[in-house]
Amino acid sequence: MRVQLVDIAHARSGDKGDTANVGLIALKPEWYPLLEKYVTRERVRTHFRGVITGDVERYELPNLKALNFLLHGALDGGGTLSLKTDAQGKVFSTALLRMMLDVPDAEAKRYGLAEARA
Amino acid sequence: MTAGRGKEVVKVAAGQGFWGDWLEAPRRQVEGGEIDYLMLDYLAEVTMSILQKQKERDPKLGYARDFVGAVESILPAIATRGVRVIANAGGVNPPACADAIRSVAERGGVRGQVRVGVVTGDDLLPRLDELLAGGHELRNMDTGEALTTVRDRVLSANAYIGSVPIVDALDRGASVVITGRSTDTALTMAPIRYEFGWAANDWNKLAAGIVAGHIIECGAQCSGGNCLFDWRNIPDLADVGYPIVEARPDGTFDITKHAKTGGRISVQSVTEQLVYEMGDPRSYITPDVIADFTSIQLAPAGPDRVRVYGIQGRPATDKLKVSIAYRAGFKAVGTLVYAWPDALDKARKADEVLRARLDRLGLRFEQLLTEFVGASATHGPLAGTAHDVPEVQLRVGVRSPDRPAVERFTRELAPLVLNGPPTVTGFAGGRPKVEEIVAYWPALIDRSVVHTKVEVA
Numbered sequence: 001m002r003v004q005l006v007d008i009a010h011a012r013s014g015d016k017g018d019t020a021n022v023g024l025i026a027l028k029p030e031w032y033p034l035l036e037k038y039v040t041r042e043r044v045r046t047h048f049r050g051v052i053t054g055d056v057e058r059y060e061l062p063n064l065k066a067l068n069f070l071l072h073g074a075l076d077g078g079g080t081l082s083l084k085t086d087a088q089g090k091v092f093s094t095a096l097l098r099m100m101l102d103v104p105d106a107e108a109k110r111y112g113l114a115e116a117r118a
Numbered sequence: 119m120t121a122g123r124g125k126e127v128v129k130v131a132a133g134q135g136f137w138g139d140w141l142e143a144p145r146r147q148v149e150g151g152e153i154d155y156l157m158l159d160y161l162a163e164v165t166m167s168i169l170q171k172q173k174e175r176d177p178k179l180g181y182a183r184d185f186v187g188a189v190e191s192i193l194p195a196i197a198t199r200g201v202r203v204i205a206n207a208g209g210v211n212p213p214a215c216a217d218a219i220r221s222v223a224e225r226g227g228v229r230g231q232v233r234v235g236v237v238t239g240d241d242l243l244p245r246l247d248e249l250l251a252g253g254h255e256l257r258n259m260d261t262g263e264a265l266t267t268v269r270d271r272v273l274s275a276n277a278y279i280g281s282v283p284i285v286d287a288l289d290r291g292a293s294v295v296i297t298g299r300s301t302d303t304a305l306t307m308a309p310i311r312y313e314f315g316w317a318a319n320d321w322n323k324l325a326a327g328i329v330a331g332h333i334i335e336c337g338a339q340c341s342g343g344n345c346l347f348d349w350r351n352i353p354d355l356a357d358v359g360y361p362i363v364e365a366r367p368d369g370t371f372d373i374t375k376h377a378k379t380g381g382r383i384s385v386q387s388v389t390e391q392l393v394y395e396m397g398d399p400r401s402y403i404t405p406d407v408i409a410d411f412t413s414i415q416l417a418p419a420g421p422d423r424v425r426v427y428g429i430q431g432r433p434a435t436d437k438l439k440v441s442i443a444y445r446a447g448f449k450a451v452g453t454l455v456y457a458w459p460d461a462l463d464k465a466r467k468a469d470e471v472l473r474a475r476l477d478r479l480g481l482r483f484e485q486l487l488t489e490f491v492g493a494s495a496t497h498g499p500l501a502g503t504a505h506d507v508p509e510v511q512l513r514v515g516v517r518s519p520d521r522p523a524v525e526r527f528t529r530e531l532a533p534l535v536l537n538g539p540p541t542v543t544g545f546a547g548g549r550p551k552v553e554e555i556v557a558y559w560p561a562l563i564d565r566s567v568v569h570t571k572v573e574v575a
Binding site: 010011012013014015016017018021023024025027047048050051059060061062063064065066068070076077078079080081083084085086091093094095098 | 163164260344346347386389390391392393394395396397398399400411412413414415416428446449451485487489491495496497498499500513515516517555556557558560
């Protein structure tokens with residue numbers, strides 16, 4: 001089943017220099033293992049191909065049911081140097097939430113997930 | 119540090135999350151209920167350089183002037199209720215900020231009840247050459263470059279300092295403490311540490327104070343503002359309540375807000391703020407302690423109340439972070455709006471025309487960035503294919519060390535209205551303005567060379 005990240009997680013993003021961070025939080029605590037399993041560093045790297053110029057790092061915060069991603073080279077130099085509308089990476093949060101996940105039907109059912117709208 | 123001062127709970131209220139935040143917030147925090155401290159955070163990475171420019175024009179400036187109005191609006195609470203105020207409003211000129219506050223107290227007839235503490239020593243600009251000569255390279259933490267490459271363009275240099283001088287000012291009776299480049303989190307941690315007498319090596323408790331500071335340092339961003347979770351149902355944002363930390367001597371604390379205010383404090387709203395601007399969560403480095411964000415536990419504790427506990431910390435490093443601002447060329451950004459039909463195609467065409475003309479003029483830019491607002495400006499290719507949208511804003515920015523090139527660019531946009539693709543509007547703002555870029559250079563320095571000083575008067 002195709003599941004969109006926006007239906008199982010919320011997020012907030014910000015900046016440190018030319019790096020954007022996205023904190024990804026499970027909408028229900030019991031969905032956190034899905035984030036750990038499916039929203040891998042490689043998957044996020046692929047997702048942001050053509051959007052960022054650097055690498056991706058992932059950190060786990062099981063205590064907060066959250067993952068933290070660092071997206072390097074995301075902000076056209078960052079801070080005052082950046083010419084981007086989103087120079088401070090404020091909306092990378094929902095850019096990540098666009099991601100589609102392929103979850104086996106049985107697993108999706110077990111977790112009570114809804115199919116992606118689009 | 120000695121034993122605590124006997125309080126069971128210390129209430130620290132956030133009244134400002136950045137310079138430019140809601141002017142109503144400080145007064146509302148003071149009038150909405152009982153608090154012990156009002157914490158006002160004014161400084162972002164680039165704020166120091168803006169303030170430095172102001173100080174160059176007038177030596178009496180260089181601090182966050184909003185702070186003076188904020189203090190004026192809450193003078194009675196400071197003078198008669200004993201609410202103490204802690205702010206990094208001093209920017210690059212804390213003594214001038216303190217003078218302004220003393221004048222306000224004088225005018226309000228409460229000068230006798232208002233003692234102003236000033237923390238200095240974070241400003242490294244006057245010592246920069248001495249420090250460089252002494253082998254402190256101040257390499258850029260992101261790029262590794264030595265500061266000497268931009269030395270002649272440096273505008274400001276400030277070490278991030280921690281809670282110790284603020285605690286000292288409180289201990290000496292300051293009712294208003296003004297700092298320069300204190301860390302945002304120290305402004306909250308210091309009064310809690312002072313009240314409970316936490317030792318300089320009580321790592322877990324100091325880390326708890328830092329986490330409390332991180333949660334409230336952006337004001338309403340933890341109490342319903344900019345909250346994605348269930349955003350439609352967050353009540354009464356027009357009347358949003360700013361957050362309050364209720365800290366206890368054991369290092370646990372609650373995040374809450376005044377009764378009868380809008381917004382929402384929930385595990386989700388606090389979690390969103392905890393992950394904001396986060397790096398490696400195991401090592402949130404501050405001058406006082408390294409906090410481990412993977413140890414934080416949250417639990418709902420009543421309406422608009424979240425309990426925070428379990429926080430662990432470990433010793434700070436022997437370095438302090440330094441925030442350096444330097445002149446980095448010029449930029450300008452201009453926009454035009456293209457209307458249906460084929461709005462995006464027209465905007466793309468206009469961009470092609472513009473680029474061809476800039477090229478023929480021989481203008482060279484370090485960066486020339488085009489965005490199509492309404493189609494792909496914020497999410498790029500992830501936004502998918504735009505349909506035939508009602509309008510698209512073409513947004514073009516350039517950056518260059520060459521000011522005339524940027525000036526010339528600003529003259530190339532408006533002509534497109536008459537000599538480019540059709541159905542274009544939205545140029546009423548006139549030519550884009552050329553801005554000088556003041557860029558940010560993060561570095562580290564040995565803690566031992568930074569000496570803070572506290573005066574209370």
